Amino acid sequence: MEKYLVIIIILVFRSCSTNPRAINYNTDNCSYCKMTIVDQIHATELVTEKGRIKVYDAIECMLYDLKENPSVVYQHYKVNTYNAPKILEDASTSVYLISEELPSPMGANLTAFKDSLSALNVQKEIGGTLYSWSKLKQKFNL
Amino acid sequence: MCSKNITVSKASSSINTIESALLLANAHDTINVLEGLYLETELHITKPLTIIAYNATIDAEFKGGVFYLEADSISISGFTINNIKSSHIKDISAIYTYKADYFTIENNIFNLPFFAIQIHKSQHGIIKNNFIYGQASLESNSGNGIHVWHSNHLEISGNTVHQMRDGIYLEFVDFCTIQNNKSSDNVRYGLHFMFSNNDQYRDNEFENNGAGVAVMFSKFITMQNNIFKLNWGGASYGLLLKEIYDAEIINNTFYQNTIGIYSEGSARINYKNNILESNGWGVKIAGGCYLNIFKNNDFKNNAFDLSYEGRMNDNTFNNNYWSEYTGYDLDRDGVGDIPFRPVKLFSYIVNRTPETIVLLRSLFIDIINFSEKVSPIFTPDKLQDLKPRIKPIN
Numbered sequence: 001m002e003k004y005l006v007i008i009i010i011l012v013f014r015s016c017s018t019n020p021r022a023i024n025y026n027t028d029n030c031s032y033c034k035m036t037i038v039d040q041i042h043a044t045e046l047v048t049e050k051g052r053i054k055v056y057d058a059i060e061c062m063l064y065d066l067k068e069n070p071s072v073v074y075q076h077y078k079v080n081t082y083n084a085p086k087i088l089e090d091a092s093t094s095v096y097l098i099s100e101e102l103p104s105p106m107g108a109n110l111t112a113f114k115d116s117l118s119a120l121n122v123q124k125e126i127g128g129t130l131y132s133w134s135k136l137k138q139k140f141n142l
Numbered sequence: 143m144c145s146k147n148i149t150v151s152k153a154s155s156s157i158n159t160i161e162s163a164l165l166l167a168n169a170h171d172t173i174n175v176l177e178g179l180y181l182e183t184e185l186h187i188t189k190p191l192t193i194i195a196y197n198a199t200i201d202a203e204f205k206g207g208v209f210y211l212e213a214d215s216i217s218i219s220g221f222t223i224n225n226i227k228s229s230h231i232k233d234i235s236a237i238y239t240y241k242a243d244y245f246t247i248e249n250n251i252f253n254l255p256f257f258a259i260q261i262h263k264s265q266h267g268i269i270k271n272n273f274i275y276g277q278a279s280l281e282s283n284s285g286n287g288i289h290v291w292h293s294n295h296l297e298i299s300g301n302t303v304h305q306m307r308d309g310i311y312l313e314f315v316d317f318c319t320i321q322n323n324k325s326s327d328n329v330r331y332g333l334h335f336m337f338s339n340n341d342q343y344r345d346n347e348f349e350n351n352g353a354g355v356a357v358m359f360s361k362f363i364t365m366q367n368n369i370f371k372l373n374w375g376g377a378s379y380g381l382l383l384k385e386i387y388d389a390e391i392i393n394n395t396f397y398q399n400t401i402g403i404y405s406e407g408s409a410r411i412n413y414k415n416n417i418l419e420s421n422g423w424g425v426k427i428a429g430g431c432y433l434n435i436f437k438n439n440d441f442k443n444n445a446f447d448l449s450y451e452g453r454m455n456d457n458t459f460n461n462n463y464w465s466e467y468t469g470y471d472l473d474r475d476g477v478g479d480i481p482f483r484p485v486k487l488f489s490y491i492v493n494r495t496p497e498t499i500v501l502l503r504s505l506f507i508d509i510i511n512f513s514e515k516v517s518p519i520f521t522p523d524k525l526q527d528l529k530p531r532i533k534p535i536n
Contacts (some may be wrong), residue, residue, distance in 0.1 A: 038330060
């Protein structure tokens with residue numbers, strides 16, 4: 001009897017994890033604009049401190065949601081990057097490029113890069129402006 | 143200076159590729175491509191030309207894109223173009239235009255394109271009577287049928303788009319007419335437009351698309367005589383409107399969709415003479431909608447005719463036909479003598495807890511819906527149709 005109790009407790013607490021999960025492309029919908037997420041370079045994810053997961057089809061959708069609901073507390077801010085689609089990186093360490101030559105799903109032309117070197121290389125090719133996470137939040141009035 | 147005709151033929155020893163004809167041609171020439179299979183890619187057109195195919199097929203063999211229009215007044219018609227390469231990073235297309243005004247793309251057939259027709263910054267063009275067939279699936283990485291970006295004054299008519307990712311995708315596209323197209327069985331949207339104003343959408347058919355049709359952030363839109371049907375799925379909408387202002391949605395049919403019309407943050411839209419039949423939800427109004435008018439529409443046999451969130455906000459429902467209406471018409475004027483409240487109590491419960499949909503058609507839900515009808519407590523007082531019609535109008 002006790003063995004079952006231990007197993008049940010373990011299962012219950014496992015379901016309360018606050019880890020990010022992989023995004024189901026072509027199935028998941030953006031929490032902000034409801035569009036189906038298909039773009040593997042621009043999709044993002046937020047995890048609240050209670051483990052609730054919100055996915056977005058673009059970085060700008062995540063930023064608009066953060067702006068409209070400032071009271072929600074998040075444990076993880078994750079973004080896809082140009083260098084490695086489908087692999088979620090930390091938003092705070094990523095570098096952001098806004099360039100008309102590199103469009104993003106909701107019209108902000110905003111793409112994340114894993115590091116500043118790769119971002120600079122692409123900026124040299126196509127132009128645009130680079131932002132850190134804090135500067136980007138400032139730009140979106142967060 | 144007169145324009146000449148160049149003929150490309152597989153039988154010819156001198157001009158048997160389209161590439162060679164492009165090199166020979168001067169501005170405003172006509173290139174006739176005769177019957178045959180051409181294995182060519184990366185055909186850049188840098189001068190005004192008319193290129194007409196007579197049963198010619200271009201197979202890109204999944205190596206790249208085919209036509210790149212980089213000058214004004216180029217016309218491409220009659221081709222069958224197959225097997226475009228797909229990619230995560232670049233949107234490779236069968237036909238791609240960049241700053242190429244006054245283009246015509248007409249009567250072509252596209253099989254297995256990644257992107258079929260992609261228009262960038264090209265004004266005053268015509269995309270007409272093309273057939274686009276993809277084999278996109280949920281698992282595959284697929285492209286869009288007609289994808290237009292920052293281009294105005296276009297005519298997009300008579301095209302068939304089937305099983306792509308998005309059938310017709312417009313972003314920053316103004317003053318265009320999109321009519322008589324059929325967009326079906328696409329993985330995501332039959333039609334999607336954003337930031338596109340002053341456009342007209344008429345007589346199109348959108349059927350069985352994974353997420354239906356979604357339109358956002360646009361104003362001064364007319365949608366008339368379109369058919370939105372069979373868009374089923376957890377997040378599938380006949381027509382999703384987000385931040386749409388000053389629009390006319392008239393004479394459309396919404397048939398057998400999960401949600402016929404979903405509207406969020408949209409204002410000053412006239413919904414008139416539409417038929418909403420056999421949908422899960424006929425109309426779902428989420429927050430932020432103002433000054434919308436629903437008049438002369440037929441709501442027939444929807445599981446929920448109307449779901450409504452938010453304040454009244456000067457939205458009005460007047461003179462519609464509701465199949466759920468059980469009132470009487472003693473003065474025989476065709477209009478019911480008592481007002482109709484279209485929002486059922488059960489729809490509030492489903493909005494808060496979607497899983498309770500499983501109770502639809504249960505006796506308990508019928509009882510609470512009936513009691514709310516008799517004595518409304520939860521549904522907003524002013525949300526009613528004061529003159530509900532006895533018979534459907536359309």
